[in-house]
Amino acid sequence: MAALRRWLFAGLLVIAPLAITLWVLQWIVNTLDQTLLILPGAWQPEHLFGFRIPGLGVLLALAILLFVGAVTSNFIGRKIVAWGDAVLNRIPVVRSIYSSVKQVSDTLFSPSGNAFRTxxxxxxxxxxxxxxxxxxxxxxxxxxxxxxxxxxxxxxxxxxxxxxxxxxxxxxxxxxxxxxxxxxxxxxxxxxxxxxxxxxxxxxxxxxxxxxxxxxxx
Known part of the structure; x- marks a missing residue:
């Protein structure tokens, strides 16, 4: 019984981290795959290939992030973002939610920020x-x-x-x-x-x- 108990705990130490890691990765992939919903119906993988391709939404999400980052890195892009911020900050209810989320994201993800660095x-x-x-x-x-x-x-x-x-x-x-x-x-x-x-x-x-x-x- 002592050996069985030792083997059981040894197996848990190996399987539990792996299972949790796979579960988290699956959740992330399934969530990002929802990005495909922005595509027209004729461009959906199920329509083009006849089956679902897991992870394709991850690639699309990365492509969108890279495109938006490239556009907003120049002067014109920053002006467009500033204009969009001004519009959203004048809409009731949306203004309070958007401004709070933006302040937190700017603090956490700004390259020059010091939050959560020490x-x-x-x-x-x-x-x-x-x-x-x-x-x-x-x-x-x-x-x-x-x-x-x-x-x-x-x-x-x-x-x-x-x-x-x-x-x-x-x-x-x-x-x-x-x-x-x-x-x-x-x-x-x-x-x-x-x-x-x-x-x-x-x-x-x-x-x-x-x-x-x-x-x-x-």
Missing amino acids: AVLVEWPRPGMWTIALITGSPGGDVVNHLPGDFVSVYVPTTPNPTGGYFVIVPRKDCVELRMSVDEALRYVISMGVVVPAAPAAPGAAPSPALPDPAAIR
Whole structure:
């Protein structure tokens, strides 16, 4: 029985990640295949070839993204996008949804943005307890008028689902910058500490001057 139990868990360790990966990939392909619905009926794969071609929608979606990116990379394209933004921002209901989504997407996907680029260690949910967080930016608006000193905005992901979490504003001096990538930090959080990131290449290197050494805030 002990051997059977050991074999069962060994099989789960191999099959479970593979099955979940295949399931996620299938969901992504099936979702992107819906892009084919924008084609006229005569151009649908079922009409042209007589059968469905999985993944063709993925290629079409990539082609559309590349085309839109190429068009909007020049002066005229940017003017067209600005005009479209102005039109959408004047439509009730649509304006509130579109502006919020655009602000988030611009923050996350902008090449010059700093959101979700740095993993830090913060005391959460109380002093003496530590967790991993991601820097999302700096406080703005009227918030800065009520925060004395230098503060940063951080996102504290939950385990094992990092898409849920907490947005908190903490003093910069209370954040310890980690020498690990955001991907490594998220894997550490998702695995509940089981998947430990590799040691940094230069463990004796001095910490970033923007954030103090862990011992300095204890």
